[in-house]
Every structure is written in structure tokens, then in C-alpha cells.
Amino acid sequence: xxxxxxxxxxxxxxxxxxxxxxxxxxxxxxxxxxxxxxxxxxxxxxxxxxxxxxxxxxxxxxxxxxxxxxxxxxxxxxxxxxxxxxxxxxxxxxxxxxxxxxxxxxxxxxxxxxxxxxxxxxxxxxxxxxxxxxxxxxxxxxxxxxxxxxxxxxxxxxxxxxxxxxxxxxxxxxxxxxxxxxxxxxxxxxxxxxxxxxxxxxxxxxxxxxxxxxxxxxxxxxxxxxxxxxxxxxxxxxxxxxxxxxxxxxxxxxxxxxxxxxxxxxxxxxxxxxxxxxxxxxxxxxxxxxxxxxxxxxxxxxxxxxxxxxxxxxxxxxxxxxxxxxxxxxxxxxxxxxxxxxxxxxxxxxxxxxxxxxxxxxxxxxxxxxxxxxxxxxxxxxxxxx
Amino acid sequence: xxxxxxxxxxxxxxxxxxxxxxxxxxxxxxxxxxxxxxxxxxxxxxxxxxxxxxxxxxxxxxxxxxxxxxxxxxxxxxxxxxxxxxxxxxxxxxxxxxxxxxxxxxxxxxxxxxxxxxxxxxxxxxxxxxxxxxxxxxxxxxxxxxxxxxxxxxxxxxxxxxxxxxxxxxxxxxxxxxxxxxxxxxxxxxxxxxxxxxxxxxxxxxxxxxxxxxxxxxxxxxxxxxxxxxxxxxxxxxxxxxxxxxxxxxxxxxxxxxxxxxxxxxxxxxxxxxxxxxxxxxxxxxxxxxxxxxxx
Amino acid sequence: xxxxxxxxxxxxxxxxxxxxxxxxxxxxxxxxxxxxxxxxxxxxxxxxxxxxxxxxxxxxxxxxxxxxxxxxxxxxxxxxxxxxxxxxxxxxxxxxxxxxxxxxxxxxxxxxxxxxxxxxxxxxxxxxxxxxxxxxxxxxxxxxxxxxxxxxxxxxxxxxxxxxxxxxxxxxxxxxxxxxxxxxxxxxxxxxxxxxxxxxxxxxxxxxxxxxxxxxxxxxxxxxxxxxxxxxxxxxxxxxxxxxxxxxxxxxxxxxxxxxxxxxxxxxxxxxxxxxxxxxxxxxxxxxxxxxxxxxxxxxxxx
Numbered sequence: 001x002x003x004x005x006x007x008x009x010x011x012x013x014x015x016x017x018x019x020x021x022x023x024x025x026x027x028x029x030x031x032x033x034x035x036x037x038x039x040x041x042x043x044x045x046x047x048x049x050x051x052x053x054x055x056x057x058x059x060x061x062x063x064x065x066x067x068x069x070x071x072x073x074x075x076x077x078x079x080x081x082x083x084x085x086x087x088x089x090x091x092x093x094x095x096x097x098x099x100x101x102x103x104x105x106x107x108x109x110x111x112x113x114x115x116x117x118x119x120x121x122x123x124x125x126x127x128x129x130x131x132x133x134x135x136x137x138x139x140x141x142x143x144x145x146x147x148x149x150x151x152x153x154x155x156x157x158x159x160x161x162x163x164x165x166x167x168x169x170x171x172x173x174x175x176x177x178x179x180x181x182x183x184x185x186x187x188x189x190x191x192x193x194x195x196x197x198x199x200x201x202x203x204x205x206x207x208x209x210x211x212x213x214x215x216x217x218x219x220x221x222x223x224x225x226x227x228x229x230x231x232x233x234x235x236x237x238x239x240x241x242x243x244x245x246x247x248x249x250x251x252x253x254x255x256x257x258x259x260x261x262x263x264x265x266x267x268x269x270x271x272x273x274x275x276x277x278x279x280x281x282x283x284x285x286x287x288x289x290x291x292x293x294x295x296x297x298x299x300x301x302x303x304x305x306x307x308x309x310x311x312x313x314x315x316x317x318x319x320x321x322x323x324x325x326x327x328x329x330x331x332x333x334x335x336x337x338x339x340x341x342x343x344x345x346x347x348x349x350x351x352x353x354x355x356x357x358x359x360x361x362x363x364x365x366x367x368x369x370x371x372x373x374x375x376x377x378x379x380x381x382x383x384x385x386x
Numbered sequence: 387x388x389x390x391x392x393x394x395x396x397x398x399x400x401x402x403x404x405x406x407x408x409x410x411x412x413x414x415x416x417x418x419x420x421x422x423x424x425x426x427x428x429x430x431x432x433x434x435x436x437x438x439x440x441x442x443x444x445x446x447x448x449x450x451x452x453x454x455x456x457x458x459x460x461x462x463x464x465x466x467x468x469x470x471x472x473x474x475x476x477x478x479x480x481x482x483x484x485x486x487x488x489x490x491x492x493x494x495x496x497x498x499x500x501x502x503x504x505x506x507x508x509x510x511x512x513x514x515x516x517x518x519x520x521x522x523x524x525x526x527x528x529x530x531x532x533x534x535x536x537x538x539x540x541x542x543x544x545x546x547x548x549x550x551x552x553x554x555x556x557x558x559x560x561x562x563x564x565x566x567x568x569x570x571x572x573x574x575x576x577x578x579x580x581x582x583x584x585x586x587x588x589x590x591x592x593x594x595x596x597x598x599x600x601x602x603x604x605x606x607x608x609x610x611x612x613x614x615x616x617x618x619x620x621x622x623x624x625x626x627x628x629x630x631x632x633x634x635x636x637x638x639x640x641x642x643x644x645x646x647x648x649x650x651x652x653x654x655x656x657x658x659x660x661x662x663x664x665x666x667x668x669x670x671x672x673x674x675x676x677x678x679x680x681x682x
Numbered sequence: 683x684x685x686x687x688x689x690x691x692x693x694x695x696x697x698x699x700x701x702x703x704x705x706x707x708x709x710x711x712x713x714x715x716x717x718x719x720x721x722x723x724x725x726x727x728x729x730x731x732x733x734x735x736x737x738x739x740x741x742x743x744x745x746x747x748x749x750x751x752x753x754x755x756x757x758x759x760x761x762x763x764x765x766x767x768x769x770x771x772x773x774x775x776x777x778x779x780x781x782x783x784x785x786x787x788x789x790x791x792x793x794x795x796x797x798x799x800x801x802x803x804x805x806x807x808x809x810x811x812x813x814x815x816x817x818x819x820x821x822x823x824x825x826x827x828x829x830x831x832x833x834x835x836x837x838x839x840x841x842x843x844x845x846x847x848x849x850x851x852x853x854x855x856x857x858x859x860x861x862x863x864x865x866x867x868x869x870x871x872x873x874x875x876x877x878x879x880x881x882x883x884x885x886x887x888x889x890x891x892x893x894x895x896x897x898x899x900x901x902x903x904x905x906x907x908x909x910x911x912x913x914x915x916x917x918x919x920x921x922x923x924x925x926x927x928x929x930x931x932x933x934x935x936x937x938x939x940x941x942x943x944x945x946x947x948x949x950x951x952x953x954x955x956x957x958x959x960x961x962x963x964x965x966x967x968x969x970x971x972x973x974x975x976x977x978x979x980x981x982x983x984x985x
Contacts, residue, residue, distance in 0.1 A: 073550055093553045106551035110569045119565075120555030171555065396793050399786035400802070406783070407809050407863065410820035413830060417823065426829050470698035474980070477695055486695075489702040491973040495914065497921020497965070499938045500958045503945065504709030507955070511712050527705040530698070535976075542983045560690065588813045591923055594946075605815050612819050612928060616826075624816040631811045639804045 013223060014238075015048040022085065024049045024207055025070070025175065030079035032065055032231075039065040041231035042079070047175075052201050052208045054218040057228035057254070063211045066228075067177050070209065071100045083174065094123070099173035103180040105164035107152035113163050114139070114148040120171045138166040141200070158189050165197075169204070178210040182217060194220045215255050219243070227251045248386045252305040257340075259306045259351045261381075263288055265296040277378060280304065284347035289322045290381040304381035308354035312375045313341055315366060324375045327351065329368055341366065343374055411628060418621035425616040435622040442619065448607040452587055455518065455603060459525035460583035466526065467533025467582070468575060474534065475541040493531040501528055502595030509596065516598030524596040525589065529582035536581060540574035577638070584631065710962070717955035718748035728951050752956035761940065762957065766964070768935040772851065772926075773919040776858035780915050781908065783859060784866035788907075789900075791867070792874035803871065810864040818857055818928050825853050825929070849931030857925040862918070866911040873907030874900070906975070913972040917965055937961055 015021040023046035032040040039062045047053045055063040068074045069081060072093030080087050088096060099120070107116050117138050121131045139145045142162040152160055161181065168176055181197070182190045198221050201208050212218050218225050219239045226236045227250075235247045246252035249260060263280030266287065271277050280288045280302060290304055318324055327343035330350065334357075341353045353374055366372060418436075422429025439445060470490055477483075493501060505524045509516055544567065552562035568575075590605040597606065604623075611617050719728045756762040791802045809817060824830045825848040832844040847853050877900065885895040901908075923938035930936070937957065944954035 071550075071554055073553075093550070094556045094558060098554075100551070100554045102547045102551055104545055104547050106545065106547040108548060108551075108566055108570075119552070123556030123561075167551075167555070393793075395786070396790035400790040400794070403783065403787035403790070403863075403867075404805060406860065407806070410817065410824055410860070411809065411812065413824065414816070414820040426823050426826070426833065466698050466701055469694060470702075473695050473698060477691060480695055482699070485707075486699055486702070487977055488970070488973050489699075489706050491976045492969050493706060495917035495965075495969060495972055497918055497923075497938060497961065499921050499923050499941045500713075500962055501706075503941070503954060503958050504713045505705065507712040507716050507951070508705070508709040523705065527702070530701070534698075538980060539983060542980055584811050588815070590815050591942075605813065608813075608815055608819070609924075612815075612822070616823055620819060624813070624819065627816065628812045632808060635804065635808050635811055639800065643800060 013050070015051070016046065016224065021048060023047060024051075024084060025209075026080075026082040026085075027066075028080045028082065030069065030076045030081060032062075032069060032074060033077045038231050040069070040076070043231070043233060045226060045233055045236060047207065047209060049207050050205055051223045052198065052210070052221055054222040054225045055209065055211045055228060056215060056218045056225050057213065059213060061228040062231040063228050064179065065231075067100070067179055067209065067211050070175070071098055071177055072096050097174040098177060099168040099171055099175075100177040100179065101164050101168040101181050103183060105152075105160050105184075107160060107163055107167070109152055112149050112151055113144060113155070116152065116163055117167045117170050119167065124171070134170055138170050141169070142166045157184055157186075158193070161185060161193065165200075169206075173206075175207045175209060178208060180212055181210065183212075183214075190217070191220075197221055219255070227254055229254075245382060246305065246384070249303055249305065249384050252382065252384065257308050257352060257354075259308065259311070260384075261285065261288065261304045261306065261351075263302060263304060265298060265300045265302055267298075271378075275379075278383060284345065284349075285325045287322075288381075289378045290383050291379045292383045294383050294385070296385070300385070303384045305384050306351075306376060306381045308340055308352040309338075309356075310376055310380035311351065311353035313343070313353040313355060313366060314373050314375070315370065317373050318375045320375070323378060323380075324373060325351070326371065326373055329366060329370045329372055332366075332368065341372070343372060414621055415625045415628065418618065418625040420618060420621075423618060425618055425621065435618040436626075439619045439622045439626075444602075445604070445607060445619070445623065448602050448604045451518070451601060452604040455522050455525060455593075456583045456586040459522045459529060459586045460579050462522075462526045463530040463533050463582040464575060464579045467530035467578060468537050470530060470534035471537035471541055474538045490531050490534050493528045494535065496528075498589070498591035499595075502592040505592065506595040516596060517601040520596045520598070521593050521601060521603065524592050525582075525586040528592065529585045532585060533578040533582050536578040537571065537574055540571050544571065573642070580634065580638070587627075713955045713958050713962075715748075716952055717752055717959050718750065719952045719955075720747075720749075720751065721950045721952050752953050753960075755953060756956055756960060761935070762960075765935040765937045765940040766960070769920050769922075769937040770964075772854060772858070772936060773916050773922075776855055776862070776919055777912050777916045779855060780859045780862055780866045781912060784863055784870055784911065785908075787863075788867045788870035788874050791871050792877070793879075799875070803868075806864050806867050806871075814861060815924060817861060818924055821853070821857055821860065821929060822848060825856070848929060849934075851930065851934055853929035854926050854934055854936070857929040858915075858919050858922065861925065862915040865914040869910040869914065870904060870907040873904045877903050906979070910972075910975055910979075913968055913975070917968050917972065920965060921961055 025047040027043055027045045030040055030043050031038065041062075043062075043066070055066055057063050065074060069076055072088070072091060076089060081089055083097070108119065111119065114135050117135045118131050121134055126134075135148075136145075139148055142165060144159060144162055144166070147155060147159065147163075152163065155163065161184070165181070178197075182193050185193060194217055197208075210218075210221065219242075222239055224236055224238055225242050227234045227242065229250055235242060235251045237245075242251060243255055246255065252258045252260075261282055263282040266279040266281050269277045269279065271291075275291050276293060277289050278292050278294060278296070280290070282288050288304060294302075296302060312318065317326075325345060327345045329341055330344040331342040333340040333342070337357060339355050339357055341355065343351050343353060345351060351374055417425055417428075419431050419433060420427075420429055421432035421434070470486075474487060474490065502524070505520075505527070506516075509520050514520060548566055548570070549559075549562050552566045553559065557565060588605065589603075590609050593603045594606055594609075597603065608620060608623065611620055716728060721728055787806075791799060791806075794802060822829070826832075827844045827846060827848065829848065831847070832841075835841045836844065847856075881899055881903075882895055885899050886892070890898065921938040921941075922936060923942050926934045926936040926939045927942070930939070941954050941957045941961070944950045944957060
């Protein structure tokens with residue numbers, strides 16, 4: 001089993017880069033309309049076997065509709081959905097090799113934990129012995145053996161979540177859909193469960209598609225993330241690419257914190273280390289330089305996206321002249337491990353810069369109203385044109 | 387603070403309100419044990435009106451008829467009303483939906499004289515002999531609307547993802563309804579049946595229109611007696627009916643209250659378990675092995 | 683997308699639909715038809731009678747014999763329009779009285795500590811489950827001249843001559859308010875219970891007096907319940923028969939009682955049908971409004 005490591009899922013598992021691989025799921029120009037409202041807009045995407053694929057976006061972006069189209073609760077207005085190359089648009093939900101874990105868990109309150117897990121197997125008409133064996137297997141998988149005869153309302157939130165997971169896995173679906181699976185859990189439990197989910201997915205070698213609005217959750221569990229907005233996919237990529245090389249201001253802003261500096265393109269140059277440097281003229285901050293492969297015409301507008309943790313903040317002017325802006329500390333957001341400095345620039349705009357608090361409180365020298373210098377390396381910003 | 391300042395007012399209004407509701411009923415019950423034939427003058431304790439009631443065959447026949455009509459009409463009304471509730475809450479849009487909703491809600495407030503008269507004229511027009519079945523059909527028709535309202539108010543709060551989960555796990559829509567939806571909404575269907583049953587038991591006007599010479603229900607019998615003046619037997623009969631209904635309603639409400647308390651208890655227990663689980667896995671396991679299996 | 687007919691759905695809709703159509707809607711047609719016929723001392727007691735053997739000609743003879751005679755009678759005989767007017771007055775005033783009595787009860791219930799509320803709701807519902815007829819009957823014993831109320835008042839020396847209450851309009855008002863009180867209290871309570879009482883504190887905090895707070899915060903928020911309660915009392919009270927018959931006097935005119943009399947005592951089916959048609963036309967607007975409210979409420983519940 002070539003199980004990917006959760007820390008770096010992209011390192012050795014990347015079927016989407018291999019043109020010989022056929023996707024498990026393919027959306028082909030799928031559109032879903034409710035009356036005049038377009039929930040999914042001409043969407044095309046591929047999901048490969050053994051992926052842990054996240055659909056990430058704000059509420060109303062169409063991620064839940066996409067999942068319901070997969071489960072079969074909705075029928076596309078236009079386009080096709082293929083599973084292993086076969087069009088499933090006409091197959092009702094109860095005949096699809098796909099199971100879903102519901103956001104509300106949707107555990108049947110009048111059935112015990114074991115009966116809930118056995119429910120799907122019973123519909124298949126399996127023998128009692130087979131069902132019992134599989135239920136026991138699932139109960140031990142989610143470590144709920146002592147609770148087999150309990151009713152869902154006699155369980156805690158975390159236990160219910162595991163019953164829902166066991167029930168949706170019992171039929172060994174080709175694809176498991178998880179709709180905000182950890183949304184109802186508190187933060188500590190959620191973090192722990194994220195890793196359990198990833199381990200389980202690897203152990204079973206199954207394909208998971210998860211809907212979430214929680215970017216940290218998506219970053220932690222996913223092989224790839226599809227960032228969605230208004231029924232369209234903005235970017236599909238591994239978590240590190242989504243974070244470090246977003247393709248648009250929307251994606252950069254949706255994942256994590258970011259500063260945008262607008263500039264007009266001047267020219268391209270080659271550095272000593274043979275990398276391409278793009279030069280921009282910012283109206284208030286002079287010339288700024290960023291590494292990048294992008295081809296732009298003169299005076300074209302672009303944005304430099306800068307993550308706060310990639311910005312240096314210091315009281316003294318740094319030794320180099322590129323990418324250096326002066327400002328005044330307007331506010332400090334102290335969250336324990338890091339502090340974020342809100343620095344007001346000469347033109348009135350703000351830039352956030354983050355620092356790890358390696359020293360104790362009294363040793364930190366930068367404080368409110370201090371004049372500071374913000375600086376960054378030319379490989380820190382991402383050049384965005386949309 | 388604000389709530390306390392109001393409370394004298396609340397207590398007074400509740401006391402007066404409930405006194406107004408219950409004193410007439412209590413007086414009725416008290417005077418059913420009156421020895422005197424004069425219903426409003428106390429003449430000592432006696433249960434003789436009860437024994438004379440049970441010896442009155444006309445009353446007993448009417449009671450039996452009422453029970454039969456009640457059980458049959460409540461059962462059919464529950465089935466039809468549940469279907470109607472599903473149509474209102476689940477069938478989506480169809481041509482005639484507004485008309486359908488109108489036909490569900492209008493009978494709730496329609497004056498009984500109109501409903502009764504119109505049903506009678508229909509029965510006459512199609513040449514249906516009036517009697518047990520015409521009363522029953524009339525009762526089904528108006529009580530199914532009450533059932534539809536009770537059941538649909540349960541269905542709208544029903545978590546539809548439960549049905550979707552059943553579909554997702556391989557059920558057809560039909561079997562999802564019987565395996566998942568029906569067992570969960572069963573308590574409100576039972577309540578709806580009881581409501582339909584008491585409505586049937588209670589009805590004078592529609593039954594009077596829909597019945598024929600051979601069929602007299604208890605309310606019709608009571609009405610014909612009451613028109614002639616107060617009768618101690620009627621007090622006795624009323625007391626019996628009130629006691630039966632009260633026991634039923636109070637039992638039902640205690641059962642539901644128990645159920646919610648039990649649910650709350652289990653939730654607390656489950657939360658405690660989660661806390662324990664986080665503290666230590668071994669304590670967690672030992673706790674469970676000693677814990678009696680809670681189950682309903 | 684789906685072109686094939688979903689027969690399960692069709693059956694689901696058709697069964698209750700057809701039942702109500704044939705047994706609730708269609709009968710109104712026969713009421714209208716009857717209202718256009720004439721009374722006859724025969725069995726059935728009206729003419730014309732449709733003879734199916736005569737086919738289409740028979741149908742035409744039938745229609746040609748219809749007339750508006752009964753409606754003319756309703757306008758000419760003052761008994762009828764006075765009944766309508768009196769019903770309207772009694773139903774309106776009783777609705778107002780029920781609201782005035784029901785509101786403090788519902789408000790008191792909504793402000794009771796939550797562990798008591800379920801019990802109070804049950805206590806409000808309980809009389810509703812016991813026979814309507816019996817509850818009206820109970821008032822005869824209380825209100826009549828030698829009844830319990832007069833006995834008590836004389837005993838305490840408040841009056842020395844018994845009051846005449848039974849067989850007057852006052853008894854009818856008491857009967858309607860008493861019988862329909864639960865219908866008013868329950869929808870009122872349902873809306874009042876949902877009000878966030880920190881809104882009242884906010885209003886007081888912002889300088890509103892207690893009295894004004896009630897009028898500008900509580901009443902507007904309770905309005906859906908007030909309207910629903912009023913419909914639930916007013917519409918059935920308009921056609922009430924049992925209460926005016928048992929508690930009212932011979933001078934108490936209510937349209938339900940008049941209809942009943944025409945039908946059962948005079949056996950004049952055509953006139954009673956005409957009375958019913960006019961009553962229905964008076965009530966159609968409130969009934970439609972009530973239906974709209976019910977549907978809206980159902981939708982809101984679902985959200």
C-alpha cells in the first residue's frame with residue numbers, strides 16, 4: 001500500500017499529474033439551476049481514486065449542491081457526472097455505489113447503534129451472519145463496541161459522529177461523501193478527529209470527498225482542495241499550492257491571512273541567481289520587486305499577495321532597498337504564540353505583519369505608535385492579476 | 387426583576403382563567419353525586435344516577451354506536467389525514483395545490499351546520515341510506531383535516547436528512563417512509579388518532595345531519611335529553627366521559643414528559659462519558675463495564 | 683428532467699384529494715343546487731328531482747325549474763337578515779371578549795417558569811378534549827334562575843332577586859367565550875412564548891414605560907397569534923348552533939340556529955340551503971385568509 005503521509009500528501013501520491021490515470025469521478029460541464037438561481041455553473045472536475053478531496057468555500061458557493069449531485073439527491077440541469085467512466089445521472093441515490101455522512105449525522109433515533117450500522121446492509125439483503133460480522137467489524141473500527149445497543153440520543157456528539165461514519169462505511173462504497181463531518185464537534189475534539197479520519201481513509205484505501213467551510217480542516221486532511229465560489233471552482237490544488245501559490249485574490253484571501261499591494265507593471269529583470277524578477281510601481285510605496293514567471297505588458301495592473309508571516313518587521317531600516325516600506329504600528333493582535341502587527345502606511349492603508357513570539361513579553365521591543373520598517377524577500381509575494 | 391413585578395398579575399390572571407375553565411366542569415362532576423333530583427340543590431351524596439344510567443339501554447346503545455363510529459372514523463381519518471399531511475409538506479408543487487390546501491384548512495373553521503347540511507344533501511343525491519356509515523364518512527371527512535394539521539406540523543420539523551440517509555443506504559422512497567419516517571412520527575400520528583376519536587365522540591351537529599332513523603350517537607341522545615331540562619343522569623354520564631378523557635390526556639402528557647426527562651438524562655450521561663473519555667481511557671472502560679446498559 | 687410519471691406521487695396526492703373533493707367540495711354544489719329548488723311535501727322533500735331516464739332533456743327541465751325564489755325570501759323575511767346581523771354581532775363581540783380574557787392567560791402562561799408551562803398547556807387543552815356539548819350543558823345549571831350562580835349570589839347577600847341570565851344573549855356570550863377560550867389561548871401562547879423577553883428589558887432600558895412597552899413590543903410581536911386566535915373563534919362562532927340553542931332564548935337569533943330550525947323543524951331543505959350559501963359567502967373571505975395564515979405558519983415552522 002503506497003499510503004501517503006498526512007503531513008505531505010502531495011509528495012508521493014499525485015494521480016492527477018499522471019495522464020495515464022483515469023479519474024474515479026468526473027464532472028463534465030455540470031450546471032445545476034434552481035429556478036433562476038445557478039448553484040453550479042458549468043463545472044468540470046476530476047476526482048481520483050484514494051483521494052481525500054475537499055470542497056471548500058463560503059456558504060452558498062455550491063459545495064453542498066455538488067455533493068448532493070454526487071449522492072443523487074439532485075439531478076444536474078446540464079452536463080454529465082461519470083463514475084469510473086459511467087454516466088450516473090439517471091441512477092437514483094439508493095442504487096449508487098456512493099454513501100454519505102450527513103452534517104446532522106442523520107442517525108435513526110428509533111434504532112440502536114448496531115441497527116443503524118446494519119441498516120444499509122439489510123437493504124442489500126445480506127444474510128444475518130454477514131451483517132453481524134460486518135457490524136462488529138465497523139464497531140471495532142470506530143471503537144464503539146460497548147455501545148452497540150445504545151440509542152443515538154444516549155451518545156455524546158463525538159460518539160454519534162463515529163456511528164455516522166461507521167454506518168456510511170459499512171457498505172464499502174466506492175466513494176464516501178462527508179458533509180461538514182466535524183462541524184458539530186468542539187475545537188479540541190475536531191482536531192483529534194481530523195487525524196483519525198485521515199488515518200482511517202488511508203487504512204481503508206477509500207476515496208473521500210469532504211465538504212467544509214473550515215480552511216484549517218481542509219488543509220489538514222486533503223490530498224487536494226477545490227476552492228469554490230458562486231458555483232464555480234476557483235482553484236484545485238494540493239494544500240501547499242493553494243496556500244503558497246493561489247491563482248487569484250479570492251483564493252489567497254479565503255485561505256489564511258493576506259495583504260494585497262496594488263501596482264502597475266514596469267519591467268522584468270534577471271537576478272544574480274538567475275531567477276526572473278518582475279518590477280512593479282506602487283503609487284505610494286515606490287518600486288516593488290517580486291519573483292515570478294508571469295508575462296505582463298507595461299502598465300498592466302497586478303496585485304502582490306503577501307502573507308503576514310513572510311513580512312519582516314523591524315525598528316531599523318534593513319540593509320537592502322527593495323521591498324521596504326515605512327509605517328507606524330497602529331495595533332497589535334497578540335494571540336500567544338504569535339503577534340500580528342497592524343501597521344499603518346503613509347497612504348493610510350494597513351499591512352499586517354506577523355511575528356513568532358520567541359521571547360517573553362517584556363523583551364519584545366516593538367509597541368504601539370512605533371515607527372517601523374516592513375520588508376520582505378522578493379520570493380515572498382505572489383503576483384496575481386485577478 | 388421586571389418579570390417579578392408582573393408576577394402578581396400573572397398569578398391572578400392564570401388563577402381566574404383556570405377557575406373560569408374548570409369550575410363549571412367541577413360543579414358538573416360534584417352534582418352528579420347529588421341525591422336530589424333537583425340538579426342545582428345539594429341533597430346529600432349518592433351514586434344512584436350512575437346505576438340508573440347503566441340501566442338506561444337507550445344511552446348504552448348510543449354509547450356503543452358512538453364508540454364504533456369513533457374507532458372506525460378515527461382510523462380512516464388518520465390514514466387519509468397522514469397522506470394529506472405528506473402531500474402538503476412533501477409533494478412539492480402540483481396543479482390544484484392551493485385548492486387542496488383550502489380543502490384541508492377550511493373544514494377546521496367551517497361552521498358545522500354547513501358541513502353537516504352539505505354532506506346530507508350529497509348522501510341524499512347519491513341515494514345513500516343514512517346510518518352508521520354516513521356518520522362515519524362524515525366524521526372521517528372533517529377529522530382527517532385535523533389529523534393533517536397535527537401530522538404536517540410534525541413533518542415540517544422532521545429532519546429530512548434522515549430520509550435521505552435511508553435512500554443513500556439503499557432504501558427505496560417507499561421503504562424509507564415505512565422504516566424511518568413512520569416510526570419517528572408515530573407519536574404524533576397516535577395523538578392525531580386520539581384527536582380524531584374525540585372529535586367524533588364529541589360531534590352533535592354533523593352527526594345529526596348525517597344520521598338516519600336507526601342511528602343515534604351519544605351526543606344526539608344527550609342533546610335530546612338536555613333540551614328537556616337538566617337530568618342528573620346526564621351529569622353522571624358527563625362525569626364518566628370527563629374522567630376517561632382526563633385520564634387519557636394526563637397519562638399521555640406524563641409519558642411524553644418522562645420521555646423528555648429520560649432523553650435529557652441520557653444526554654447528560656453521554657456528556658459525562660465524553661469528559662471521562664478524555665481524562666483517561668482506562669477509567670472510561672471500567673466505567674462502562676460497571677454501568678448497566680441503558681436501553682429503551 | 684424526468685418525463686416518466688411518478689405514479690406513487692400521483693396516488694399519494696390523488697387519494698386525499700379525491701376524498702376531500704367528493705366529500706367536502708362537491709357537497710357545496712349540492713347545497714347550491716338545493717337552494718335553487720322548491721320545497722315539496724314529498725320524499726325527498728324538494729322539487730325538481732332529476733330523472734336520469736330523461737337524459738339530457740331531463741337535465742334541461744331540471745335546470746329550467748331552478749329559481750332564486752329562496753334567496754328572495756331571505757331578503758324579504760326579516761328573520762333571516764336579522765339572524766345574519768345578530769350572528770355577526772354576537773360572533774364579533776364574543777371574539778373581542780375571548781381575546782380580552784385569553785390574552786392575560788396566555789401572557790401569564792408564557793411568563794411562567796418553563797418547567798410549569800407544559801402542565802399549563804395541558805390544562806388549557808384538557809377542556810377542549812372533553813365534550814363541547816357537556817361543557818355547554820354545565821352552564822345551564824350555573825346560569826338558570828334557581829341555578830348555582832344565583833344561589834351563591836343570594837347566599838352571600840349580593841342580590842336578593844335572582845338574575846335572569848339563562849335564555850338571554852348574555853348566556854350566549856358566556857357560552858361562546860367559555861367554549862372557544864382554548865382556541866384563543868393556544869395560538870396566543872405560541873407566539874408570546876417565542877418572544878425574547880430581553881426585548882422588553884431593552885425597551886424599558888431605552889426609556890419606554892411598562893405600559894407603552896406592552897403596546898409597542900408585545901402586541902405587534904403577538905399579532906400573528908392574535909389574528910389566528912380571532913379567526914379560530916370568529917368563524918365557527920358565526921355558524922354556532924349548540925350554544926344559542928341551549929343557552930340562548932327564543933329572542934336570540936343566530937344563523938346556525940335558524941338554519942337548523944328550517945331544516946329539522948320546518949323540513950324546508952331549499953331555504954336552509956339558501957341560508958347556508960349566504961353564510962358561506964359571508965365567511966369565504968375570513969376562511970381564505972385563515973388558510974393563507976396556516977400555510978405561512980407551516981412554512982415558517984419548517985425553517
